[in-house]
Amino acid sequence: MKGLATVAISGAMLLGAPWAQAATPQVTHLSRREIHVHDPSTIVRCKDEYWVFFTGEGVPSAHSRDLVRWDSGPCVFTNLPAEVVQAVPAHKGNQAWAPDLIHLGNRYLLYYSVSTWGKNTSAIALATNPTLDPHDPQYRWTDQGVVIQSCDGNDFNTIDPAISQDSRGGLWLAFGSYWSGIKLVALDPATGKRPPHEDRMYSLARSDSIEASYIYHHGDFYYLFVDWGQCCRGTNSTYSIRIGRSRNITGPYVDRNRKDMLQGGGSLFLGTEGPFVGPGHAGIVSDGKADWFSCHFYDGDRGGTPALGIGRVAWGDDEWPVLMPMK
Numbered sequence: 001m002k003g004l005a006t007v008a009i010s011g012a013m014l015l016g017a018p019w020a021q022a023a024t025p026q027v028t029h030l031s032r033r034e035i036h037v038h039d040p041s042t043i044v045r046c047k048d049e050y051w052v053f054f055t056g057e058g059v060p061s062a063h064s065r066d067l068v069r070w071d072s073g074p075c076v077f078t079n080l081p082a083e084v085v086q087a088v089p090a091h092k093g094n095q096a097w098a099p100d101l102i103h104l105g106n107r108y109l110l111y112y113s114v115s116t117w118g119k120n121t122s123a124i125a126l127a128t129n130p131t132l133d134p135h136d137p138q139y140r141w142t143d144q145g146v147v148i149q150s151c152d153g154n155d156f157n158t159i160d161p162a163i164s165q166d167s168r169g170g171l172w173l174a175f176g177s178y179w180s181g182i183k184l185v186a187l188d189p190a191t192g193k194r195p196p197h198e199d200r201m202y203s204l205a206r207s208d209s210i211e212a213s214y215i216y217h218h219g220d221f222y223y224l225f226v227d228w229g230q231c232c233r234g235t236n237s238t239y240s241i242r243i244g245r246s247r248n249i250t251g252p253y254v255d256r257n258r259k260d261m262l263q264g265g266g267s268l269f270l271g272t273e274g275p276f277v278g279p280g281h282a283g284i285v286s287d288g289k290a291d292w293f294s295c296h297f298y299d300g301d302r303g304g305t306p307a308l309g310i311g312r313v314a315w316g317d318d319e320w321p322v323l324m325p326m327k
Contacts, residue, residue, distance in 0.1 A: 035062040035070040038232075038306040039098035039160075042214070042283035043067075043294050044108065046132035050285070052294070052308070053099040059112050063132075067292060067310055074134050076110060076127055081143040087123035088149075090116045098160045098212065098281065104171070108132055109192045111147065111161035111173065120157035120179055123149035126192050147173065147193050148185060155180040156201070160281075163187075164215040166222075166249045174204065174213045174224075181206030181262070182213040182226060184250060202250045205261035207242075212281045218291075219319055221245040224253045225282035226266060234304025237278030241295060242266030243321070256320065270323070275300030276309070284313060284321075291315075293323060 039055040049063045051073065058075035080094055091114045099112040107128045115122035126144040133139060150158040162174040171189040176182040184202040188195045204213070205226050212227040223245045229238035244253035244261040252260050259265030270279045277298040285292050291313040299307040311323040 035072065035308060037062070037296055037308040039212070039281050040283065040294055040296055040308055041098075041100045041110075042102070042162075043285040043292070043310075044101055044103055044132070045285070045287075046103070046108070049133070051132045053101060053110060053112075054296075055095070055097050055099075057094045059096045059099050059110070059127075061132075067287075070308070073132075076112075076141050080114065081125065081145070083143075083145050084114055084123060084125045087125075087146050088114045088116065088121055090119070090121065092116075100161050100163050100214075100283075102163045102165070102171075104165075104189060104192070106130060109163065110141075111163055113159040113161055113175075115157070115159050119152070120150050120154060120177075121152055122158045124158045124161045124173070124175060128192065144192060147187070148175070156183050160212045162212075162214045164217065164222075164249070165189075167217060170249075172215070172249055174215055176213060177211035178209060181210050182224070184215075203262060204251050204253055205244065205266065207264055207266065214282045214284075215249065216284045217249070218315060218321070221247060221319060222249045222253075223321065224251075224261065225269065226261070227280040228266065229278065231278060231280055233278075234298050235277050235300050237298050237304070238272075239278035239280035239297075240271040241269045241279055241282050243269040245320075267320075269321075270295065277304065279309060291321075293321070 037054050041053040043050050043052045051063050053061045058077040060075050061073035062070045063073045064070045096112040101110040107130050110127045113124045123146050125146050127141045129141045130138045148158050157177045157179050159177050164172050171187040174184045182205040214225040216223045227239050231239050244255045246253045255265040255267040277300050279295045279297040283294045293311045293313045295309050296306050298304040313321050314324045
């Protein structure tokens with residue numbers, strides 16, 4: 001399950017060496033940055049800055065001009081919306097988990113989850129803003145309410161939202177933690193919420209301990225990243241990032257050995273190595289010149305505090321992503 005009672009202060013840049021034929025990627029560089037990060041969203045750009053949001057009180061943020069130096073930004077909420085709190089009566093405090101966001105049309109759509117540890121009475125909600133720049137006169141987060149929720153009788157868990165578009169502009173929300181695994185539902189791009197009378201839910205991946213999905217479209221494929229293992233235990237965390245791909249956003253997703261991710265498939269993309277412990281919660285952003293992979297990990301050089309990792313992504317001849325050292 002995702003979420004922390006407190007979020008430690010740390011950050012870093014993660015760079016990996018080529019590993020197309022390796023069992024695990026080789027970490028070659030570490031540069032720490034002082035930002036609060038756990039469960040980072042996909043990094044998005046607004047004007048001349050990059051923004052990332054993450055687990056914490058009121059959905060905190062950080063921003064950067066170069067993906068290297070990061071500064072703290074404003075929180076989305078002072079208090080979580082009443083409808084969201086009511087959807088999960090046992091949820092305490094103002095903390096929201098594992099946000100994700102996308103720039104769509106003339107606004108930013110930010111999805112976040114609320115839950116209680118080890119339970120699947122959960123909800124994913126939406127807030128929108130025409131800009132991420134707090135100095136812009138148009139800056140204002142607007143609550144759009146609950147998008148989807150789960151309860152004790154369901155076999156899925158509505159946390160860890162991951163928002164994506166398909167090649168035709170369709171909007172999709174992936175989510176899930178434990179239970180029956182990673183799910184996917186269609187959204188209405190006009191509202192950012194589920195279309196009326198649309199209740200189809202697709203199953204994408206399953207494992208004994210799975211969560212924190214992310215879908216990225218590149219070339220002919222959709223790439224599904226997931227976390228296996230346990231988070232939130234500092235240097236005892238066992239997270240690893242696994243990957244599969246499909247020609248359709250709804251699946252089926254298979255790994256490098258063509259094993260279906262619904263049958264336990266998932267090729268290792270990034271695992272623990274040295275001080276880089278338990279990497280998880282993947283995302284990819286392009287700056288027009290390169291694709292950049294982001295995740296968090298637990299920094300073994302700083303007592304296991306959560307840190308942001310960023311590495312340059314290249315795409316091999318086999319169309320699988322690899323992490324490369326920065327030039």
